[in-house]
Amino acid sequence: MAPNVALVYGSFFMGDSSRNISDIKDGFPGIEGLEVAQPVEGNAFDFNSLKDCKLLIVCTSSQYGMPPPNIKEFTHQLLLAAESNPGCLSHLQHAVYGNGDETYWKTYMNMPRYLDKLLEKCGSRRFFARGETGEPNAALETSKCEIKQWVPAMWSAAAQAIKDGSVPAVPWDALWEKEAGENHHDITEFDIKKLEAKLGELKGQPSIFSKL
Secondary structure, eight states: OOOOEEEEEEOOTTOHHHHHHHHHHHTOOOOTTOOBOOOEEGGGOOGGGGGGOSEEEEEEOOBTTBOOGGGHHHHHHHHHHHHHSTTTTTTOEEEEEEOOOTTSGGGTTHHHHHHHHHHHHTTOEEOSOOEETTSOBGGGTBSSOOHHHHHHHHHHHHHHHHHOTTSOOOOTTGGGSSOOOSSOOOOOOOOHHHHHHHHOSOSSOOOTTOOO
């Protein structure tokens, strides 16, 4: 079976998200009908390959509210798709795990939250509550989420999602359903123009999901 679960990450400096995407891969319990691809940093990911995927798992941090440099191209393609062709990933289901440093309070967890929202705008169905290190997570019944808790629960939800795709999508803010975090719940959104001003133009061609 060809891989139909994509693992994409964005990471820099401390490398937390690089390690965590490996935790996600290593935690795969074996689910009938699913084959997990090797983790790929966002810039090396073939966005067009999402046409053959059932699930997408993204793990990322933020750099001053913008994507880490090695997931910029993935973010660019996702923004293009969301802005030009909303609903284009309606065949897909996804989950996002985020890392952040509350020292950078204003843009704390910005990229995990924004990518999660953009995937929803593209029509992908969120099958499990986003994990944010150190934040509450209602699905896990914890005040401080950790990757080691999130991974098995996420894969359990993935197995159920594959069996029954008719279950309503998990809300974007589901992690705070039982308890608000100590930090804010905001997103600082940006468009293509701002992304290009900060990190440059798209290096490849727009994906097949964009209508330009």
